[in-house]
Amino acid sequence: MKILITGTAGFIGSHLSRKLLNNGYSVVGIDNVNNYYSVDLKKDRLKILLESKIKNYEIDLEDHNALMSVFEKENPDVVINLAAQAGVRYSLENPHAYITSNVNGFTSILEGCRHYGVNNLIYASSSSVYGANTTKPFSTSDNIDHPLSLYAATKKANELMAHTYSHLYNLPTTGLRFFTVYGPWGRPDMALFKFTKSIVNNEHIDVYNHGNMMRDFTYVDDIVEAITRLVDKPAESNSDWSGANPDPSSSKAPYKVYNIGNNSPVRLMEFIEAIENKLGKTAKKNFMNLQPGDVPETYANVDDLYNTIDFKPETKIQDGVNNFIDWYLEYYDIKL
Numbered sequence: 148m149k150i151l152i153t154g155t156a157g158f159i160g161s162h163l164s165r166k167l168l169n170n171g172y173s174v175v176g177i178d179n180v181n182n183y184y185s186v187d188l189k190k191d192r193l194k195i196l197l198e199s200k201i202k203n204y205e206i207d208l209e210d211h212n213a214l215m216s217v218f219e220k221e222n223p224d225v226v227i228n229l230a231a232q233a234g235v236r237y238s239l240e241n242p243h244a245y246i247t248s249n250v251n252g253f254t255s256i257l258e259g260c261r262h263y264g265v266n267n268l269i270y271a272s273s274s275s276v277y278g279a280n281t282t283k284p285f286s287t288s289d290n291i292d293h294p295l296s297l298y299a300a301t302k303k304a305n306e307l308m309a310h311t312y313s314h315l316y317n318l319p320t321t322g323l324r325f326f327t328v329y330g331p332w333g334r335p336d337m338a339l340f341k342f343t344k345s346i347v348n349n350e351h352i353d354v355y356n357h358g359n360m361m362r363d364f365t366y367v368d369d370i371v372e373a374i375t376r377l378v379d380k381p382a383e384s385n386s387d388w389s390g391a392n393p394d395p396s397s398s399k400a401p402y403k404v405y406n407i408g409n410n411s412p413v414r415l416m417e418f419i420e421a422i423e424n425k426l427g428k429t430a431k432k433n434f435m436n437l438q439p440g441d442v443p444e445t446y447a448n449v450d451d452l453y454n455t456i457d458f459k460p461e462t463k464i465q466d467g468v469n470n471f472i473d474w475y476l477e478y479y480d481i482k483l
């Protein structure tokens with residue numbers, strides 16, 4: 148089976164590619180290695196994959212012709228679309244980047260899947276689609292009509308676009324709403340990386356909403372395990388689905404969305420303590436207001452995921468944070 152993964156130089160994409168290569172799949176990658184954050188970090192992630200014989204194309208998703216030639220040449224059975232402009236806060240600064248990668252780019256992915264007979268499209272959505280919802284835990288059966296950032300709106304748009312292709316062309320599509328993913332090789336724009344770096348350098352960390360935040364932090368290996376189990380489980384039509392009472396998580400068409408979260412939210416202050424414990428240092432804290440676009444709490448209901456793949460994320464926060472910091476200190480050659 149040949150799998151096309153986009154976002155191979157990215158945090159989650161590099162972990163996933165490594166695992167699928169190790170499991171014996173033939174993996175082809177796409178990543179434009181853009182400079183949203185450190186290009187060196189992306190290249191180092193790719194370097195490891197290239198040693199494992201991945202074939203990688205450095206193209207933009209939104210370059211429709213280039214993308215179609217990859218589909219034509221490689222003819223993948225499964226496509227896993229992780230490439231996107233990520234980040235909630237940056238979507239206030241550079242909204243167009245989100246439309247270009249996440250909406251235009253995703254349209255080309257759908258077209259490629261349609262024209263080249265892909266039998267399973269899996270794509271990254273996000274917990275941010277729950278936006279202004281306050282009923283916890285968040286369920287894929289909830290209405291998600293109130294996004295709080297353009298990033299979230301593009302992820303919801305992806306789900307809607309996927310549904311139309313599932314309906315019109317019988318393309319099995321599975322959307323995965325990831326909840327704050329963390330772990331080794333993590334993203335420099337995310338809290339764990341920023342906090343660790345600042346604490347190591349004796350600099351202040353910005354603690355948003357005065358520390359009154361909860362996140363359902365999900366360890367990257369758990370995300371990768373869940374995606375791996377979905378590779379040979381394409382979405383199927385739900386025969387019980389009714390347009391009179393439409394369940395948002397499935398359809399008469401082969402369409403499905405899942406939450407992938409730890410189902411166990413952690414207080415932001417507890418998260419910072421886990422970093423302090425591992426580093427043996429106390430953080431200097433700048434308490435600040437909630438940032439525009441941010442939500443105070445995320446919490447995933449993962450019953451549906453568990454019923455389908457017999458697995459749910461369970462890594463304890465201190466274990467995951469320890470693994471990240473071990474990687475960080477080794478990668479940047481830091482002695483404490």
Ligand SMILES: NC(=O)c1ccc[n+]([C@@H]2O[C@H](COP(=O)([O-])OP(=O)(O)OC[C@H]3O[C@@H](n4cnc5c(N)ncnc54)[C@H](O)[C@@H]3O)[C@@H](O)[C@H]2O)c1
Pocket residue numbers: 153154155156157158159160177178179180181189206207208209228229230231232233234247248252271272273274324325326327328329334
């Ligand atoms: N990390 C998280 O906590 C989290 C949470 C929810 C959803 N997600 C989603 O999961 C996916 C992977 O996230 P990540 O944390 O690995 O992000 P990442 O930024 O590390 O990886 C994305 C990769 O895609 C590439 N890319 C971006 N736009 C592209 C384009 N137009 N064409 C080709 N390549 C492009 C980037 O160079 C990058 O290497 C993204 O879709 C993201 O929105 C991540």
